[in-house]
Amino acid sequence: MHEKKTKHGLVHAYFLYHYIRGSHTLNYMPMNLMIEPTNRCNLKCRMCPQDGLMTREKGLMDFELYKRIIDEAKNFVWCVQLFHTGESLLHPSLPEMIEYACQAGMYTVLNTNACLLTEEKSSQLIKAGLSQISFSFDGPNQQAYEQIRVGASYIQVMNNIKAFIALKKQQQARQPYTLLEVIPMEETQAYLPDFLKELKSFGADDVRCWGYHEWTHNKSINNHYYPCEYPYTTMAVYWDGRVGPCCMDYDGKYIIGDVKEQSLTQIWNSLKLQRLRAAFQDRSYSQIEPCQNCSFLTSPKTYVSLSGKAFRILSGMVGKARKARKK
Numbered sequence: 458m459h460e461k462k463t464k465h466g467l468v469h470a471y472f473l474y475h476y477i478r479g480s481h482t483l484n485y486m487p488m489n490l491m492i493e494p495t496n497r498c499n500l501k502c503r504m505c506p507q508d509g510l511m512t513r514e515k516g517l518m519d520f521e522l523y524k525r526i527i528d529e530a531k532n533f534v535w536c537v538q539l540f541h542t543g544e545s546l547l548h549p550s551l552p553e554m555i556e557y558a559c560q561a562g563m564y565t566v567l568n569t570n571a572c573l574l575t576e577e578k579s580s581q582l583i584k585a586g587l588s589q590i591s592f593s594f595d596g597p598n599q600q601a602y603e604q605i606r607v608g609a610s611y612i613q614v615m616n617n618i619k620a621f622i623a624l625k626k627q628q629q630a631r632q633p634y635t636l637l638e639v640i641p642m643e644e645t646q647a648y649l650p651d652f653l654k655e656l657k658s659f660g661a662d663d664v665r666c667w668g669y670h671e672w673t674h675n676k677s678i679n680n681h682y683y684p685c686e687y688p689y690t691t692m693a694v695y696w697d698g699r700v701g702p703c704c705m706d707y708d709g710k711y712i713i714g715d716v717k718e719q720s721l722t723q724i725w726n727s728l729k730l731q732r733l734r735a736a737f738q739d740r741s742y743s744q745i746e747p748c749q750n751c752s753f754l755t756s757p758k759t760y761v762s763l764s765g766k767a768f769r770i771l772s773g774m775v776g777k778a779r780k781a782r783k784k
């Protein structure tokens with residue numbers, strides 16, 4: 458345990474050093490890995506690219522390919538997020554996937570719309586050793602929820618979430634950590650305080666509000682520039698084995714490699730990823746789709762274990778320093 462913590466601390470130190478320097482090649486491997494079991498979804502939420510924007514082919518990740526990824530990643534990745542642009546519960550082998558990563562010593566995270574969370578599935582997820590589950594549940598009432606989460610039933614989803622939390626309690630399972638996530642929208646703002654109070658009564662470990670990801674399009678990001686830290690912390694594997702830099706690239710516009718042909722280690726310092734890191738240093742990201750319109754560059758993130766405030770100050774300083782260097 459002590460050795461693991463020391464290694465984790467060292468990787469964060471490397472990350473900070475290389476992120477501040479704007480290095481193109483890195484002497485450490487990513488701490489986070491996103492894996493997309495499937496990009497299919499049972500819903501068409503209003504704010505999601507599933508609703509007509511995503512053009513890439515839909516499918517399910519092959520379990521043997523998944524095992525190969527985990528077999529390599531377990532040597533350096535701390536956290537595996539088993540979702541990208543889709544509903545992961547649609548993958549029939551999801552519990553086995555979770556179990557495989559947990560047995561490899563990784564922290565596993567699942568984000569779900571909870572529509573398909575039957576008692577049997579819930580039991581399988583708990584038994585598999587899942588470390589954290591986030592339920593997306595953002596409607597303050599049936600009408601608003603069903604207008605946003607098109608295809609879902611408010612009552613059914615609410616009951617599924619409550620039943621999951623009750624089952625975990627009944628089984629006296631320490632894991633997964635349960636999280637209710639709400640995306641505030643203009644039309645739901647007025648109901649939010651009461652809704653959050655109601656959600657807290659469900660008994661989850663935490664309730665959080667997240668802003669949903671937006672694209673800046675023609676809005677300038679010059680005055681609030683925070684270099685993206687994804688290329689220094691994360692890789693995202695699509696269901697078909699292709700790899701992107703983050704979960705924002707829902708359509709695979711910037712492919713950095715393919716795990717069917719390359720190892721994660723090769724991809725991490727590939728020319729495509731080096732080019733992306735360089736683009737955040739010399740600000741040529743405007744030539745890179747999808748980064749050119751990504752609002753992640755206007756807001757700081759907290760992927761390292763620093764407080765949000767400390768990281769905001771740090772990434773703001775890095776942005777200014779790189780801007781000054783360019784002049």
Ligand code: SF4
Nearest residue numbers: 498500502505507543
């Ligand atoms: S449940 Fe998630 S992936 Fe599916 S449409 Fe809604 S936001 Fe998109």
Ligand code: SF4
Nearest residue numbers: 685703705748751753
């Ligand atoms: S700027 Fe946005 S699209 Fe580009 S790597 Fe970062 S999060 Fe992904």
